[in-house]
Amino acid sequence: MEVPIIDEDHAERVLSELEDYQISHGSLLKVPRGLVDFESPTALARPVGVSIVPTIFPQPQFEQAQYIQRLFNELYIKVSEDDAWLETITRPLARVDEFVAKLWSIWERVRDEGEVQKLRCGIFRSDYMLHCSDLRNLDRGATSDEDIRKDLIGSKLKQVEFNTYSCAGGSHATMVANMHRYLAQKGTHEATNLPANNALRSIVEVLAKAHHAYVPTSGTRKRAILMTVQPNNVNICDERPIEYALSECDPPIILYRVEFSDEVMQSCSLGPDRELLFRPPSRSQPLEISVVYQRAGYDSHEYDEQGVGARLMLEKSRAIKCPTILSHIAGLKKVQQELTRPGALERFLDPEGASILRPTFAPQFPVDESEDGRNALRIASDREAAENYVLKPSLEGGGHNIFGRDIPDFLEAIPPQEKNKYILMEKIRPPMSHGILVSPMMIFQGPVISELGILGACIWRRDGQNAEIITNSRGGWTFKTKPHDVEEMSVVKGYGCFDCPSLF
Amino acid sequence: MEVPIIDEDHAERVLSELEDYQISHGSLLKVPRGLVDFESPTALARPVGVSIVPTIFPQPQFEQAQYIQRLFNELYIKVSEDDAWLETITRPLARVDEFVAKLWSIWERVRDEGEVQKLRCGIFRSDYMLHCSDLRNLDRGATSDEDIRKDLIGSKLKQVEFNTYSCAGGSHATMVANMHRYLAQKGTHEATNLPANNALRSIVEVLAKAHHAYVPTSGTRKRAILMTVQPNNVNICDERPIEYALSECDPPIILYRVEFSDEVMQSCSLGPDRELLFRPPSRSQPLEISVVYQRAGYDSHEYDEQGVGARLMLEKSRAIKCPTILSHIAGLKKVQQELTRPGALERFLDPEGASILRPTFAPQFPVDESEDGRNALRIASDREAAENYVLKPSLEGGGHNIFGRDIPDFLEAIPPQEKNKYILMEKIRPPMSHGILVSPMMIFQGPVISELGILGACIWRRDGQNAEIITNSRGGWTFKTKPHDVEEMSVVKGYGCFDCPSLF
Structure with missing residues (x-):
């Protein structure tokens, strides 16, 4: 292992440069009142976890991830509109997964009533780790900087997951990229090849474009964007900058936050033409919502009766959804796994496109009664074999995975039919860096492990079960790093840290 | 008293709009580690005090304060270079005030060695309150909104003090002005006539201009601005934005912070041509400092032997000082009081200029053996008469004042010669608003009281005892509001709140 880049004497000064930058720029987590022993009528905030020095990452893989993003966008746009195909995946899953059943039934009701809005907006994030089958690994003891770089450069880009719903991190990633570029300029660290990041701008631009693409039912009402949020949110510094940047557009676009689902029910209603009417607490006249930008409604516990009702109202409305219920469903892990089946990609992309994306897929299998499924179950039931796998529920997002040797006992303990909820994915073995x-x-x-996310920002129109793509753009990146021995990349829990790749 | 503008139900939502804006924009105070019971390797931050709704302020007086700022800049530029006149004030004061004696002796040594830098930079702030001799006062019970407005519009603009050194608040004031304009746009409150604020930009522009005006001794060294700061600063959100904005200039200008006086002594030295050389911890090559921007060195306790040595080195150097020791001395309360003497203004301004500024002066007197001084002592010794006065030490800044009925006992308790340190100023009686x-x-x-500060940003060249003015501009404003019954406007202590005037 190479020498650390900063010495102890220098550390205090570097930390104060970092924390002052973060405090001044809102690179923070809000500390809910009551968590700390500190009497104050106002909230507290603390810097979000960050790398002190940018972590190295190979430039070819960084560029590859950027390059393929528009193809992944296209794939998921097409998957989103192919509800016939999605139904073949969702129907069996819905029998064992109540959450999936609820989401699908919302779609069915929307479909049966007929959609009044065919335009869709999508803000996606494709997450990758590097995978290396032959590691000169830090685990095996001291490794030179040269060996680390060899491992990294020789590794393959593998997709961890493709997120279609409530993709977070764009604002934080933008701030931390700017911070590290600033600190480099000031000589605080020596990283030189730090990519710029337009993540926040691309999110704002696609929302603004969707806002302007919305055709109102009457010319008289003021229009606004609605962002659904979870109550007691600590991650406001990722969400709020989007709102503030929209207000600085010319003309300004106002975004209102509503908590899902209480406030949605209290403040929203459908007009005669299914326009989504929103009454802000401070205004007497309702506004017409152009775009519903979802930053809540991804946890199953949010879908009690009221939650289902709120989501249904939003989906049925004339507002452009970012994303729709179908795009939400397209982000299920089960869909990701189904796309790895031979021939599946070719349903949506030409052979060249399919051949570009397929190498980024890690092997993954259903856990069901099919032949693949029975093979997967055999692996998953064997402690030794399971070591190299991770068991993932079909939920959106991370944080519910079961790793390696824990898998057999876990599967043992759940009812047999529950197994179908999961997919079994070969573990990505990322080379570590310092x-x-x-x-x-x-x-x-x-030793640390990094995860690269590439954002996509899209607008399209549903046409039958096809999609007419209007905007398909790459949208900046997120880059997170965690200690090698921590399974979770959670920034809110303090393990994962926003970072900027130092490309080589 | 008029009804409150927000009801209780609405308050929580408004507070969360405010605190999220503040957290996202760095409108914060840093909480030093150890102050709160919260284990964390990183600092915490909390929103700085702000008005929830902009406080009303009369437009004519706001405009008057803006209008006269360039004249005040000119006055203090000329006072700063008239060291013969300053000496007549400082000499007697130095006998009883050790701090003044130290500052003046620094000037004498700089003068005797000969200055190598004749360019000066000044960032000033003239502070005002409204004064009303006949109040339909909130103290006297319920007052209607109409009466409050009458009191405000009928009141006179009176100068509290003119600050020449380490003028703070520009960044906070800019953020809070932007915040209230944003909240108005969003309909969170109904204030409509909210002035824009270029305080931060004007500070950055004058520093950038001074940086480029600096002629280096050699073309090879990198140049930077040096900002002196106090250790363990909680107010980094007022200072750091200047640094970050300078780094976004084209070409970027790097500003380094040094703590006064330890770090100044450790990291700075004078080159053969008295260029100020600074070695950042992270670079091996020293930089040549173009501008010394003082945000420390205003408290007497900072001037131990090392503090005097550090200040002397900075003053002797070729760097452009913002401000010089002479401008620092020009900011003494004693100078402000001397300028109110008949004929004093005319030494520096033409009669028209003098007649424009004089009405903003509150009556103020020396406390010494002169006839005025003996009169002042008579007032100050009488509890009844002293009621309408405030006793101010000649120090820069506020926070050491003795008010009204406390004055006689205070003067009784100090040695007779100490009295000469003070000036006696008639209390400004500001009309209250809600x-x-x-x-x-x-x-x-x-009921609350507001204080308006107008920033000035100047560059000039000393020419004999005169000044050749190069830049003389208004530079935005600060506006702070406190509960009417609190004497101090301290934002750091949590009494004063940054605010945006709602002009009428």
């Missing part, structure tokens, strides 16, 4: 991280939890210096 | 404030200390709703 990192220096600080979060509210820790100061860490040692 | 305000709603939130700070880490309190949520307050009731």
Whole structure:
């Protein structure tokens, strides 16, 4: 392992440069009142976890991930509109997964009533890790900087997941990229090849474009964007900058936050032409919502009776959804796994496109009664064999995975039919690099693992079961790094840290 | 008293709009580690005190304050270079005030060695309150909104003090002005006539201009601006935005912070041509400092032997000082009081200029053996008469004042010669308005008092004892509001709140 890049004497000064930058730029997590022993009528905030020094990442793989993003956007746009295909996946899953059943039934009701809005907006994020089958691994002891770079450059880009719903991190990633570029300029660290990041701008631009594409039912009402949010949100510094940047557009676009689902029910209603009417607490006249930007409604617990009702109202409305219920469903892990089946990609892309994307897929299998499924079950029931796998529920997002040797006992303990909820994915074995991280939890210096996310920003129109693509753009990136021995990349919990790749 | 503008139900939502804006934009105070019971390797931050709704302020007086700023700049530029006149004030004061003696002796040594830099930069702030001799006062019970407006519009603009050194608040004021304009746009409050604020930009522009005006001794060294700061600063959100904005200039200008006086002594030295050389911890090559921007060195306790040595080195150097030791001395309360003497203004301004500024002066007197001084002592020794006065030490800044009935006992308790340190100023009697404030200390709703500060940004060249003015501009404003019954406007202590005038 190479020497650390900063010495102890220097550390305090570097930390104060970092934390002052973060405090001044809102690179923070809100601390809910009551968490700390501190009497104050106002909230507190603390810097979000960040790398102290940018972590190295190979430029070819970084560029590859950028390059293929528009193809992934296209794939998921087409998957989103192919509800016949989605139904073949969702129907069996819905029998064992109540959440999936609820989402699908919302779609069915929307479909049966007939959609009044065919335009869709999507903000996607494709997450990758590097995978290396032959590691000169840090685990195996001291490794030179040269060996680390060899491992990284020789590794393959593998997709962890493709997120279609409530993709977070764009604002934080933009701020941390700017911070590291600033610190480099000031000589605080020596990283030189730091890519710019337009993540926040691309999110704002696609929402603004969708807002302007919305055709109102009457010319008299003021229009606004609605962002659904979870109550007691600590991650406001990722969401709010989008709102503020929209207000600086010319002409300004106002975005209102509503908590899902209480406030949605209290403040929203459908007009005679299914326009989504929103009454802000401070205004007497309702506004007409142009775009519903979803930053809540991804956890199953949010879908009680009221939650289903709220989601249904939003989906049925004339507002452009970012994303629709179908795009939401397209982000299920089960869909990702189905796309790895031979021939599946070719349903949506030409052979060349399919051949570009397929190498980024990690092997993954259903856990069901099919032949593949029975093979997967055999692996998953064997402690040794399971070591190299991760079991993932079909939910959106991370944080519910079961890893390696824990899989057999876990599968043993659940009812047999529940198994079908899961997919079994070969573990990505990322080469480690050296990192220096600080979060509210820790100061860490040692072997780390990074995850690269590439954002996509799209607008399209449904046409039958096809899609007419209007905007398909790459939208910046997120880059997160964690200590090598932590399974979760959670930034809110203080393990994962926003980072900027130092490309080589 | 008029009804509050927000009702209780609405308050929580408005507070969350405010605090999210503040957290996202760095409108914060840093919470030093150890102050709160919260284990974390990183600092915390909390929103700085702000008005929840903009406080009303009369437009004519706001415009008058803007209008006269360039004249005040000119006055203090000329005072700064008239060291013969300053000496007549400083000499007697230095006998009883050790701090003044130290500052003046620094000037004498700089003068005797000969200055190598004749360019000066000044960032000033002239502070005002409204004064009303006949108040339909909130103290006297319920007052209608109409009466409040009458009191405000009928009042006179009176200068509290003119600050020449380390003028703070420009960044906070800019953020809070932007915040209230944003909240108005969103309909969170109904204030409509909210002035824009270019305070931060004007500070950055004058520093950038001074940086480019600096003629280096050699073309090879990199140049940077140096900002002196106090250790363990909680107010980084007022200072750091200047640094970040300078880095976004084209070409970028790098600003380094050094703590006064330890780090100044460790990292700075004078080159053969008295160029100020600075070695950042992270670079091996020293930089040549173009501008020394003082945000420390205003408290007497900072001037131990090392503090005097550090200040002397900075003053002797070729760097452009913002401000010089002479401008620093020009900001003494004693100078402000001397300028109110008949004929004093005419030494520096033409009769028309003098007649424009004089009405903003509150009556103020020396406390010494002169006839005026003996009169002042008579007032100050009488509890009844002293009621309408405030006793101010000659120090820069506020926070050491003795008010009204406390004056006689205070003067009784100090050695007779110490009295000469002070000036006696008639209390400004500001009309109150209704305000709603939130700070880490309190949520307050009731009668409030506001203070308006107008920034000035100047560059000039000393020419004998005269000044050749190169840049003389108004530079935005600060506006702070406090509960009417609190003497101090301290934002850091949580009494004063940054605010935006709602002009009428």
